[in-house]
Amino acid sequence: MRSFIRYLLPSCAVILLGGGALWIATDGFRAFTEEGARRLYVSENQPAMPLLVLEDINGDKLKLVPENKTPGKVTLVEFIYTSCPTICKSAGSEYARLRDKFIEAGLGDRVRMISVSFDPLHDPPSKMREYAMNHGADGTIWTIARIDARDIERTKHHFGLRVIQDGMGGYEHNAAIHLIDRTGNLSGIFNTDDVNGVLNTVWNKFQ
Amino acid sequence: MNPERLILSFAVAGICFLFRESLEADPMTHLLVQLPVLTISGYLFVIGMGGKNLRITERLANAFSLVAVFAILFWMLPRYIDATLVNPVVELAKFISIPVLVGGSLAVGWAKSNPFLRGFLKANAISMLGVLAFLYIHAPVRICNSYLLADQERLGFGFLISAIGLGIAWAIPLFSPPPNELHFQSSQ
Numbered sequence: 001m002r003s004f005i006r007y008l009l010p011s012c013a014v015i016l017l018g019g020g021a022l023w024i025a026t027d028g029f030r031a032f033t034e035e036g037a038r039r040l041y042v043s044e045n046q047p048a049m050p051l052l053v054l055e056d057i058n059g060d061k062l063k064l065v066p067e068n069k070t071p072g073k074v075t076l077v078e079f080i081y082t083s084c085p086t087i088c089k090s091a092g093s094e095y096a097r098l099r100d101k102f103i104e105a106g107l108g109d110r111v112r113m114i115s116v117s118f119d120p121l122h123d124p125p126s127k128m129r130e131y132a133m134n135h136g137a138d139g140t141i142w143t144i145a146r147i148d149a150r151d152i153e154r155t156k157h158h159f160g161l162r163v164i165q166d167g168m169g170g171y172e173h174n175a176a177i178h179l180i181d182r183t184g185n186l187s188g189i190f191n192t193d194d195v196n197g198v199l200n201t202v203w204n205k206f207q
Numbered sequence: 208m209n210p211e212r213l214i215l216s217f218a219v220a221g222i223c224f225l226f227r228e229s230l231e232a233d234p235m236t237h238l239l240v241q242l243p244v245l246t247i248s249g250y251l252f253v254i255g256m257g258g259k260n261l262r263i264t265e266r267l268a269n270a271f272s273l274v275a276v277f278a279i280l281f282w283m284l285p286r287y288i289d290a291t292l293v294n295p296v297v298e299l300a301k302f303i304s305i306p307v308l309v310g311g312s313l314a315v316g317w318a319k320s321n322p323f324l325r326g327f328l329k330a331n332a333i334s335m336l337g338v339l340a341f342l343y344i345h346a347p348v349r350i351c352n353s354y355l356l357a358d359q360e361r362l363g364f365g366f367l368i369s370a371i372g373l374g375i376a377w378a379i380p381l382f383s384p385p386p387n388e389l390h391f392q393s394s395q
Contacts, residue, residue, distance in 0.1 A: 010270035018277030025281060034289040034352045162289075162352040172355050 035174050038160035039189045046185040050158050054116060054145035057129045062114070062145050065184035074202055075112045075180040078192065079161055079173060081119035082131040082144075087175045091192040092135040098177075098195045099142045105199065110206055113142035118155065118163055119171070120146040159186070181205060212255030220248040220306060231292060234354045234362040239369060242282060242305060249310020258315050269324050271316025276328060278308035283339070285350045292353045329377050336370035339363070 023029060031037040041047075052064040066072045076098070078091055095113060102111050115137065117123040123131075128144040131137075137144055147155050155161065163173040177198055179188040182205070190198050223230065223244050230241040253259075263271075281287060282305060290297040317325070342350070343363030349356055 007266045010266050011273055014270045014273040014277065018273065018280075021277065022280060022284075025284065025287070031286065033285045033350055035349075037286055164353065164355065166355055172349065174349070174352055 034160075034162070035176075038174075039176075042160075042186050042189050046181070046187045047158070048185050049180055050151075050154055052147065052151055052155060054114070054147060055120075055125065056143050056145040057125050057132050057139060059125045062143070064114070064116075065180055066182075072182055073110055073112050074182055074205060075114060076198065076202075077114050077116055077159075077178040077180060078175070079118050079159070079163075080115045080131075080144075081117055081171055082123045082127045083119075084170060087172075087192075091175050092131075094192050094195060095142060095177075096136045098198060099137075101195060101199050102141065102202070105203060107202060107206065108141055111141060111202060113137075115142070115144045116155075117144065117146040118152060118161065118173070120149045120152075208257055209255045212251045216248045216251035216255055216306075219244055219251065220302070223248065224302060227298075234288075234351065234358050235365045238288070238362060239365050245302065245305040246310040246313070249306025249308075250314045251310075252306065253311045253314035258311070259318065261315055263315065263319060265319055265321055268316040268319035269321055271312040272320045272324060272328065275309045275312040275316070278304055278312070282309075283335075289351050289353050329373075333370050333374050333377075336366045336373070340367035340370060 026032055027037065027040055031040045049065050054062045054064060056062045064077070065075065078095060080091070092115070095115065099113055102108050102113075115131075115135075117128065123146050125146075128146060132139065132144045156163065159178060161173060163171050166172050175192050177190045177192055177194070178186060179190065179198065179201060181187040188201055190201075223241055227241070229236075231237045282301065287297060287301075291301050292298075340363045343359050343366060345363075346359065350359060354362075
């Protein structure tokens with residue numbers, strides 16, 4: 001029996017150390033992908049968002065977070081580019097459904113929803129207006145805005161946004177709904193179709 | 208010491224390093240060419256240094272094989288595949304740890320490991336590749352943020368072909384007659 005334990009000892013040590021390393025590397029087997037790690041980090045740390053100034057469909061300036069950080073509305077941000085033929089379109093219709101749910105729940109005046117274009121070069125206000133019309137964003141609760149070209153890298157860094165070219169003139173990116181709370185901190189990231197998850201979280205923030 | 212093998216080892220690792228950008232641009236060449244070639248580089252280095260003749264017991268050989276398994280598991284995590292492409296420190300860690308922990312450990316330990324452990328690990332390697340193939344082919348979202356959905360699907364088929372290839376390569380010896388039987392047949 002003792003010799004059997006002696007035989008297994010080095011292997012058991014490697015299994016313990018290797019398992020421990022994998023445990024640490026995956027935040028306790030909770031995040032196996034970069035996207036999972038990003039969401040976990042945000043939910044645990046709620047990082048402050050930069051004071052970005054966007055340009056909306058009318059060409060007006062739009063602040064991403066309230067400048068003086070006084071509690072105001074929560075802000076939902078999704079990233080898009082208006083010529084996106086696939087995921088942004090379905091995300092857009094989910095966003096419209098979410099807006100309708102907020103109105104039904106009486107939260108219409110507590111929420112701002114912004115679809116933010118990360119492709120300002122190809123998305124002037126006219127293209128954003130067209131996108132808004134096609135998706136039913138009237139600018140009251142939900143509007144479309146673009147990042148200043150100089151802020152793209154900063155935005156990608158703070159949100160953990162990854163954009164890659166698809167080789168056909170478009171992009172693939174980690175599509176999600178980002179919830180910025182009333183004090184300007186990023187407090188949650190949701191799948192674009194997780195309408196109920198977003199609604200419940202926002203609802204709880206105002207209870 | 209075998210200088211030819213050492214030179215070959217460095218040449219192979221050097222090629223992987225010099226062409227890293229083009230190899231890493233496509234997940235197929237990143238995971239199914241660069242990582243195995245880095246493993247071979249470490250394997251050749253240790254063999255070239257005479258590592259195969261190291262007098263180690265089976266219990267230590269088993270541990271070395273398991274070190275390789277955990278290193279492979281780590282570098283199969285999509286999170287760290289992504290990280291190598293954006294973080295030079297992680298990239299460097301990959302170029303060091305795969306030759307040392309996978310190639311080197313296998314060179315030292317694999318042949319002397321318990322045959323049951325080797326069989327178990329081979330069966331698990333095939334099934335793990337099969338699971339990865341299913342996951343990468345059918346996942347509706349990108350598993351690695353750095354690669355396109357279509358490339359991810361191709362990688363899934365790459366995993367599938369690798370699983371089939373390894374399965375065949377490891378199954379063939381099971382159907383060939385054992386050496387003593389060959390000897391018996393030739394002497395008749």
